[in-house]
Amino acid sequence: MRQHAPRGQMAPHIPADVFQRAQATGQPVVIVVNDRPPAGVEWRRLLLPFAIAGATVAGGWGLVAALCFLLDAATHTFTVIAGAAGPIGVGGLTLKLARKH
Numbered sequence: 001m002r003q004h005a006p007r008g009q010m011a012p013h014i015p016a017d018v019f020q021r022a023q024a025t026g027q028p029v030v031i032v033v034n035d036r037p038p039a040g041v042e043w044r045r046l047l048l049p050f051a052i053a054g055a056t057v058a059g060g061w062g063l064v065a066a067l068c069f070l071l072d073a074a075t076h077t078f079t080v081i082a083g084a085a086g087p088i089g090v091g092g093l094t095l096k097l098a099r100k101h
Contacts, residue, residue: 014031
């Protein structure tokens with residue numbers, strides 16, 4: 001007679017008379033274990049969606065920060081170029097692009 005139990009678990013106790021009768025007749029012994037899933041939330045199931053959502057939010061904020069940095073660099077570049085160019089005039093109208101400090 002062979003007993004099969006899931007790894008890490010021991011099979012429940014089999015009464016001696018049942019075991020001896022099974023040995024004598026060659027019949028298998030069927031063990032019914034009433035098992036229910038553990039109560040509460042299974043955190044491993046929720047971890048992946050929260051990890052994906054967190055990565056998306058972090059990436060979004062990173063994209064916003066990079067865009068702000070690029071716009072800041074572009075405005076500084078424009079200010080430097082406009083200050084170096086001086087006033088621009090067309091047909092008597094003069095436009096000064098930047099103030100000198």
